[in-house]
Amino acid sequence: MMGRLISICLWLILVFHLVFRIAGNAEVDVLNALRTHLGNSNDVFQSWNIIDVNPCRWYHITCDNESSVTRVDLENANLSGQLVPQLGQLTNLQYFLDLYSNVLTGPIPTTLGKLTKLRFLRLNNNSLTGQIPTSLTAIDTLQVLDLSNNKLVGDIPVNGSFANFQPISFANNRLNNPPPAPASTSSGNSSIGFIAGGVAAGAALVFAIVIAWWLKRKPLDNLSDVPANPEVHLGQLKRFSLRELQAATNYFSYKNILGRGGFGQVYKGRLADGSLVAIKRLKEERTQGGELQFQTEVELISMAVHRNLLRLRGFCMTPTERLLVYPFMVNGSVASCLRERSESQTPLVWDIRKQIALGAARGLAYLHDHCDPKIIHRDVKAASILLNEEFEAVVGDFGLAKLMDYKDTHVTTAVRGTIGHIAPEYLSSGKSSEKTDVFGYGVMLLELITGQRAFDLARIADDGDAMLLDWAKGLLKDRKLEMLVDSDLNGKYTDVEVEQLIQVALLCTQASPMERPKMAEVVRMLEGDGLAERWEEWQKEDMVLQESNQTRHPNVTWFIPDSSSRIPPDELSGPR
Incomplete structure (x- = not known):
């Protein structure tokens, strides 16, 4: 079947892409080296999976728009072990402020001096030993430094960027000399200092001591982070x-x-x-x-x-x-309730799943039709649908990707989203519209029905498809509805309602965005108005296209049930 062949080709491309990324992503190698050298008693690194070659999806990692690691957050995590010299290869790192309040030992790697974009370095409250590397003084971008409460020895460098940092940055170590308070500059970039010329040395010393005492009372990490007029x-x-x-x-x-x-x-x-x-x-x-x-x-x-x-x-x-x-949403997300619930938690029953489907559709319809400018979500998925105390759907994360101006028909930006949920036209062109949300919503419906992830390589091992949409279509074609429905439901669902929800999902995930319904129409269909007519119309169009494809490809047979069948037809492969 042509669709199956196309799917296999796409996955071969993906496999080659993954192999290339695994072999060539130096940042992944560095982070994994760090992970192996630090104790992980609290499962801090549970999401650091080398199979996932994009570290930007890992917990505690932040990246810029070019997917380069700019921040690593591992503070107060009870980590032990030593810092690795490979950290110097994270050349885009700006915030390395997250290793304080651990139990790290060993020296500070001299290779950190290669982090020429580093702005924050906080390694305080550990058990680091050895000397402070002089290479750190060459980091001109360094704004915040805290090496206090360690077991460092030797002299404190006084040149380069270190001239801007006060004794509190090095307090409670075994160091020899604190750095002198720096002189102020016309640009105002210097930290606290004394006015050069005309000020007696004794007065300057008293001033520095008073300021150092004040800084010690005030947490250093708040110095540049307290907003003006916080009560506004x-x-x-x-x-x-x-x-x-x-x-x-x-x-x-x-x-x-x-x-x-x-x-x-x-x-x-x-x-x-x-x-x-x-x-x-x-x-x-x-x-x-x-x-x-x-x-x-x-x-x-x-x-x-x-x-x-x-x-x-x-x-x-x-x-x-x-x-x-x-x-705070006490019941988490749809994704967590479907796939991450504890044994004591009750699975989502069918009536609640129907309620979630309708509530999410109403929320998205409001964003599309009642906001000015309209808001395109661009990452609709089970993890973005939260649940309140009554397990009512609450759409989250909307508006964070792009606010769409009402005068525009689409927005062109870098593609955002989650694999398995991204509409084909958005993936290929970067153009998003409300119809990209409709596609993501359709996949989310399949998540609700099946309990499966939108993208799961484990399904390939079971002779299935990694993409949930393709996997579901395959089961529908083979008339295996019972294998499609989430086993957690234990058969407690209504066949007709499951089929109706599947029909809505397939209508929403059509290849052509023009053929997908608007979210307002989806709401009406879920409320019992217009689904049968829309489904019958789509069947007729598919049957005409099927006859055309069979004329051109006589050896290909397609399964299209008649209108009385309880199993929805398989969508023909390829754009229409």
Whole structure:
């Protein structure tokens, strides 16, 4: 069958791509070397899978738009072992501020001096030994340094970037001499110092001691991260200070990580008033002058108010951080309920799955038809659909990819999304529209029905397809509906309702975006209006195309059931 041949060819290409990436991705090699040298008693590295050759999808890793590693977050993780010299190969690393409060031993690798883009280096509260490498003084970009509370020995370098750092950066070691307080500069880039000329040495020394004492009382990692006017509200949103969110998450401890999406890690937090929140720490770097754009986008997102959309509670914006604060969803995501539930958790029953399908459709329809400018989600999947106390669907992460101007028919940007959910036209051209969301929604419906992942290489071992959509079509063609439905349902579902949901999923995942329904139409079909007519119309079109294909390819046989069959027809391969 031609579709099967095309699928095999695509997977061969993917396999070659994976082999190439595994062999050539130096950053993966470096991170795996780090993992093997650090203790992992708390499963910190459980997502660091060498088969997944994109480290940007690993927990505790942040990348830029070019998929280069810029940040590694492993603070307060009870890690032991030593830092590896290979870290010097992470040449795009900017924030290496996440190894403090561990039990690391051994020396600081001299190769860290090769990290010419490094801005933050925090290795405090460990048991590091040896001398401070003089190579670090050559990092002109270094803004924050904290090597305190270790077992370092020898002299403290006083040249280069180290001239900007105060004794508190090196406190509680076995070092010989603290660096002198630096002179201020006209550019204002120097840290605390004394005014050269005309100031008595004694007065300068007293001033430096007072400032050092003040710094010791004030956590160093907050110096450049406290936003101005933290009490300012943007519409109905509160502007949180970074200090509040750090306290809520125990300084973004890995223990509070709820998950990771395409835009950053999400942490569970408890605010001072006792309320639970989910804090999304956006991973993309801020650009100069981007504050107004960020505030505008946040304000537009906050205006999308619907019972099936995740409400934005507030935000935080600093020179180094952008964070969004949402209410905490006690039942997690659809993906976690389908595939990551504990033995004590009850599987999602069929009526709740139907409720989720309708709620998610209503939320997306609101984004497309009732927001101005309309909002295209661009990463609709089971992991993006959250569940409230009543297991009602709440669409999350909307608006983070791109706000679509109502005058545009599509948006062209770098492709974002999750493999298995990405519409073919978006993958090939980078053009997204509301119909790309419809495609992702259709795949999400199949996740709801099957409990399977949208992309799973393990299915190939069972003579199936890695892509859920192709796997489902194969089972439908072979009339194996019972194998398609999630076994966790234990047969407690209605055949007719399953078939109707499958029909909606197939209509939403048609190859041509023009032939897919709008989300408003999907809502109506799920509510019982128009599905039979739309399905019959699609069957007729497929039958005409089938006859045409059989004329050109007489040796190919296609399974198309008659209109009375309970099994939906297989969609013909290729674009139509």
